Amino acid sequence: MGKITLKSVRKSFGEVDVIPGIDLSIEDGEFVVFVGPSGCGKSTLLRLIAGLEDASGGSIAIDGVEATDLPPAKRRLAMVFQSYALYPHMSVRKNIAFPLKMAGMSAEDQAKKVDNAARILNLTSYLDRRPGQLSGGQRQRVAIGRAIVREPAAFLFDEPLSNLDAALRVSMRQEISELHQTLKTTMIYVTHDQVEAMTMADKIVVLNAGRIEQVGSPMELYRSPANTFVAGFIGSPKMNLIDGAEAAKHGAQTIGIRPEHIDIHDSGPWQGMVVLSEHLGSDTFLKVNATGLGTLTVRASGEVALRHGDTIRFAPQPGKMMRFGSDGKALA
Amino acid sequence: MARKVSTRRKLAFTAAAWAVALIIFFPVLWTILTSFKTEASAVASPPEFLGADWTLENYVEVWGRSDYPRFFWNSVVISVGSTLLGLLIAIPAAWSMAFVPGKRTKDLLMWMLSTKMMPAAAVLIPMYLLFQWTGLFDTRIGLVLALMLMNLPVIVWMLYTYFKEIPGEILEAARMDGANLRNEIIYVLTPMAIPGIASTMLLNIILAWNEAFWTITLTTVDAAPLSAFIASFSAPQGLFYAKLSAASTMAIAPILILGWFSQKQLVRGLTFGAVK
Numbered sequence: 298m299g300k301i302t303l304k305s306v307r308k309s310f311g312e313v314d315v316i317p318g319i320d321l322s323i324e325d326g327e328f329v330v331f332v333g334p335s336g337c338g339k340s341t342l343l344r345l346i347a348g349l350e351d352a353s354g355g356s357i358a359i360d361g362v363e364a365t366d367l368p369p370a371k372r373r374l375a376m377v378f379q380s381y382a383l384y385p386h387m388s389v390r391k392n393i394a395f396p397l398k399m400a401g402m403s404a405e406d407q408a409k410k411v412d413n414a415a416r417i418l419n420l421t422s423y424l425d426r427r428p429g430q431l432s433g434g435q436r437q438r439v440a441i442g443r444a445i446v447r448e449p450a451a452f453l454f455d456e457p458l459s460n461l462d463a464a465l466r467v468s469m470r471q472e473i474s475e476l477h478q479t480l481k482t483t484m485i486y487v488t489h490d491q492v493e494a495m496t497m498a499d500k501i502v503v504l505n506a507g508r509i510e511q512v513g514s515p516m517e518l519y520r521s522p523a524n525t526f527v528a529g530f531i532g533s534p535k536m537n538l539i540d541g542a543e544a545a546k547h548g549a550q551t552i553g554i555r556p557e558h559i560d561i562h563d564s565g566p567w568q569g570m571v572v573l574s575e576h577l578g579s580d581t582f583l584k585v586n587a588t589g590l591g592t593l594t595v596r597a598s599g600e601v602a603l604r605h606g607d608t609i610r611f612a613p614q615p616g617k618m619m620r621f622g623s624d625g626k627a628l629a
Numbered sequence: 630m631a632r633k634v635s636t637r638r639k640l641a642f643t644a645a646a647w648a649v650a651l652i653i654f655f656p657v658l659w660t661i662l663t664s665f666k667t668e669a670s671a672v673a674s675p676p677e678f679l680g681a682d683w684t685l686e687n688y689v690e691v692w693g694r695s696d697y698p699r700f701f702w703n704s705v706v707i708s709v710g711s712t713l714l715g716l717l718i719a720i721p722a723a724w725s726m727a728f729v730p731g732k733r734t735k736d737l738l739m740w741m742l743s744t745k746m747m748p749a750a751a752v753l754i755p756m757y758l759l760f761q762w763t764g765l766f767d768t769r770i771g772l773v774l775a776l777m778l779m780n781l782p783v784i785v786w787m788l789y790t791y792f793k794e795i796p797g798e799i800l801e802a803a804r805m806d807g808a809n810l811r812n813e814i815i816y817v818l819t820p821m822a823i824p825g826i827a828s829t830m831l832l833n834i835i836l837a838w839n840e841a842f843w844t845i846t847l848t849t850v851d852a853a854p855l856s857a858f859i860a861s862f863s864a865p866q867g868l869f870y871a872k873l874s875a876a877s878t879m880a881i882a883p884i885l886i887l888g889w890f891s892q893k894q895l896v897r898g899l900t901f902g903a904v905k
Contacts, residue, residue, distance in 0.1 A: 349801050369804040382802035386820045395816070399807035443806065 298360045299451035299483030300325045301346060306355035308341055308507075315341050316507040318355065323451075323485065323500075325360075328477050331487045332494040332530070333504035339487045340455055342504070346485065347453050348372050359450055370399070375444035376453040379460060381436045383428035389415075389439050390424040396447045414442040417479075434465045441476070451483035458493065470497060491531055495519070503527050525625040528553045534582060536619075537593045549620035549628055556582065556596035558617035565612035569593065571603050585609065657881070664688070664874035671871040687875035695858060697879060704854035704883075706769050707844070708837035711776035712784075712830055718777075719784040720826070724818075726785075727792035728800065738789065741782040749779075749842050760847055769852045772844060776837045784833055791825025824894070831891050838884045855880035 301323040308316040316338045323329050331339040344350040346357060348369035356365045364372050375396070383392050390411055397407045415421045418438045428436055437457060444452055454473070458466045474497050477484050488494055494501050495515045503510040503518065503526070511523040515531075522528035528536045536553045544552045569587030581601040587593050595611060603609065620628040662678070663671050670682040691697070726734045756775070757766075765771030795818065803817040819826075841856040848857055862869065862876040888895065 347805060349804065368809075369801075370807040370809060374805065376802065376805040378798045378802060380796060380798050382796065382798040384799060384803075384817055384821075395803075395808075396806035398816075399812060443802075447806070 298325050299323075299449075300360050301451060301483065301485070302358045302361075303346070304356045304358075306342075306345055306357060307353045308338075308345055308350060309353045314507065316345070319507075319509055321502065321509065321512070323483060326481050326483055328474075328484045328486065328497060328499045329502060330494040330498035330500070331485065331502050331504055332489065332491055333510075334530075335489060337504040338507035339489075339504045341507075343453050343455055343485060343487045347374055347376050349376075373447075373450040374453055375447050375449040375451075376455065377437070377440045377444050377457045379456040381428070381440045381460075383436060383439055383443075385428055388425050388427060389420060389431070389442075392428065392439055393420075393442045393446055396443060400447070410446045411442075414446045417445070417476075418442050433461050434469060437461065437469060441473070445476070445480065449482070451485060454484065454486040456487055456489070458488075459490075473497065492533060495531070501531070503530060505530075521627065522553075522619065523627055525551055525553070525621050528619060528621070528627075534594045534596065538621075539590050539593075541589070543590055544620075547618065547620055550623040551621040551625070553619040553621065554593075554613045554617060556594040558614045559593070559595045559611050560614060561595065561597060561601075561609055561611045563610050565610040567593075567612065568608065568610050571605055571607045571609060573605065574601070574603055576600060583609075585611070657885075660874045660877050660881075663871055664878045666871050668869055668871045671874070687871045688879070691862070691872055691875045691879065695861065695876075697858070700853060700855045700858040700880075701883065703769060703772075703852055704838055704856075704880075707772045707776060707852070707854050708834045710769070710773040711780065711837050712833040714773060715777045715781050715784045715833060716788075716826065716830060719781060719788050719829075723785050723788035723792050727789050727795075728797060738786065741785060745782050753846065756843075757846065765847075767848045767850065767852050772847060772852055772854070775843050775847060776840055779840070779843065780833050780836055783836070784829055787829040787832070788822075788825065791822055791829070794825075795821050828894055831887075831895055835884055835888060 303319055303321040305318045305320060306316065307314070307318050319342065331342060333339045341350060345352050348364070348367060348371075352365055356363060358364060359372055359374070384395065387395065393411045393414055394407045397410060402410075411424070412421070415424055418441060420435070420438055420442060423431060423435060423439075428439065431439065437460075440457070457473075458469050461469060470493060473484075473486075477497075486493070486497060498515055500512060501515055501518055502512050505526050510530075511518060511527045518527060518531045522531060522536075525538055529538060532555055534556050536555045537559075539552050539554070540550065544550060567587050567590060569585040569590070571583050572586050572592065573584040575582040575584075579599070581597045581599070581603070583595040583597060583601070583603060585593050585595055597603075622628050662681075664687055665683050665685070666677070667682040667684050667686075670677050673681075726738065760766040760771055760775075763771075765774065799821070800813060800817060803813045808816065838854075839856070841860070844854050844856045845860050848854070859873070859876050859880050862873045
C-alpha cells in the first residue's frame with residue numbers, strides 16, 4: 298500500500314516561504330509526477346514527503362498513518378537521487394543489500410532479494426563491481442535496485458534522469474514506466490522536463506513558486522489547462538499565448554492556441570512572415586512574426602517548403618482556442 | 630621534435646624539484662652527518678665532509694648520559710594522546726559544521742583558525758601559572774591537553790574539509806535506506822572519511838612530536854619529551870655540536886621513519902579533494 302496524503306504542508310527556510318501550503322492526495326499505485334520550473338519547490342516537496350526536510354507546518358500521512366515527525370528510515374519509502382548517491386566503498390551487491398542489512402534481514406534472504414533485483418534490472422554481471430566502475434545508466438539501475446529490494450510503500454524519484462544523455466534518458470524513462478507496470482507501487486517522480494511528465498505520469502502536479510497550479514492527468518492538462526502558467530508549461534513546443542486586441546475580440550485577456558492547432562491555408566484570418574523554420578522530418582516548426590499577434594509557433598505536419606522571409610496566412614483550428622481572464626485563469 | 634622539448638622540460642623540472650628538496654632537507658642531512666663526526670671535526674672550518682673523522686661515540690655518550698627511552702615514551706604518549714583526544718572532540722565538531730551548518734559556522738571556523746595566529750609567547754605566563762596551580766605542570770596529561778588545544782583548530786579544519794567532500798545525498802540515501810544515525814556513521818560516513826581521518830591523525834602526530842615551545846616550557850623531568858631531550862644538550866656545558874646533532878637525530882628518527890612509511894597517505898590526505 299502506498300497512499301500519501303498532504304494537508305496544508307508548509308516549508309520555510311528562514312523567512313522565505315518555499316512552500317506556503319499544499320494539499321495533495323496520492324492514491325495507492327499511482328505514478329505521480331511533480332513538474333515545474335527550477336526553484337518551484339518540487340524537490341523540496343519530495344524531500345518533505347521523504348522526511349529529509351522537516352515540515353514547518355501541516356501534516357503528512359502515509360497509508361493513513363501520521364508520518365510528519367517520523368524519521369526517513371521509518372516512512373517505508375525508497376528514494377532514487379539525481380546523483381545516484383551510491384555508496385562508493387561498497388560493491389553493487391552490497392549497495393543493493395544495504396537497506397536489507399539495515400532492516401536486519403538474514404544474509405541468505407538478502408542474497409535472494411539482491412539476485413532477484415539484479416535480474417530484473419540486468420545487473421547480474423556487475424554485482425561485484427564498485428559504482429565507480431559503472432556507466433551512468435548502470436549506476437542509475439543500481440540506485441533503482443537499491444530502492445526496489447525494500448518493497449517500499451512508495452518510490453520517490455528526484456530528477457533521476459537529468460545526468461544521463463538524451464538517448465539513455467529515453468530508454469531509462471521507458472524502463473521506469475515498465476517497472477511501474479510490473480510493481481504497481483506508488484511512484485512520485487520529480488522533473489523539470491514536461492516530456493517526462495507527459496509520458497510517464499498517471500497524474501501530473503504542476504508546481505510554480507511553491508504552489509500547485511493544477512493537478513490532473515497528462516491529457517487533462519494538455520486539453521484544459523487551468524491557467525496561463527500550465528498552458529505555457531505543458532506541451533512542446535509551447536502554447537502560443539496572445540494578448541491585446543485579438544484576445545479582446547474573443548472576450549479574454551489572453552488567448553492560447555497550441556502550435557499543432559494552427560493550420561496554414563490561404564484564406565486564414567491571420568497573416569505573418571516566417572522568421573525561422575525547423576525541419577524535423579516528421580514535422581516542421583515555423584516561427585512566424587504575425588501581424589498584430591506577436592511571434593507565434595506553428596507546427597506543420599511533414600516537410601513544408603517554407604523559408605525565412607516567406608509570408609503565410611493561417612488559421613486556428615475551430616474549438617481549439619483557449620481563453621484566459623485577467624487573473625490568468627481559464628475562462629469557460 | 631615536440632617530444633624532445635618535452636623531455637628536456639621534464640628533466641629541467643625534475644632537476645629543479647630535486648634542488649628544492651635538497652635545500653629543504655639539507656639542514657637535516659647535515660645534522661645527521663655531523664652526529665657521526667668527532668667534536669673537532671664537527672666544528673672544523675672549512676666544513677669537513679669526505680675527510681672527516683667518523684665515529685659512533687656521540688651516540689654512545691648521549692645514550693649513556695640520558696634516559697632516552699623515557700623521553701621517547703613521553704613523546705609518543707603526548708603526540709599520540711593529544712591527537713586522539715583532539716580527534717575525539719574534532720570529529721563530532723567537524724561533522725556538525727560540515728553537514729548541519731548554522732548561520733555562524735563560517736565565522737566559527739575562522740575564529741578557531743585565528744587562535745592559531747596568536748603568538749604562543751603571549752599566553753606563556755598565564756599558561757605556566759595555570760599549569761602550576763592545577764598541578765598539571767610537568768605531567769603528560771597536562772601536555773596532552775596543551776598540545777591538543779593547540780592543534781585542535783588544525784584538526785577541525787582538516788576534518789571539515791574532508792567531510793565537506795562527502796556528498797550529503799549519500800548520507801541522505803543511507804537515511805532513506807533505513808540507517809539510523811549510528812549505522813549511518815559506522816557503515817557509510819566513516820569508511821568514506823577514513824583516508825581523511827588517517828592523514829589528519831598522521832599530520833597531527835608529527836606536529837605534536839615536533840612541538841618545542843610548550844613541551845620545553847611546561848616540563849622539567851617527568852613529562853619531558855624528546856624536544857626537551859635535545860634542548861638539554863645545548864645547555865650549560867657549552868655547545869657540543871656533534872653530541873647535539875646525535876641527540877637531534879635520535880629525536881627526529883622515529884617521526885622521520887613514520888613519515889617515510891606514511892608519505893603516500895600524507896600526500897593523498899593533503900591533496901584530498903584537489904584531484905578527483
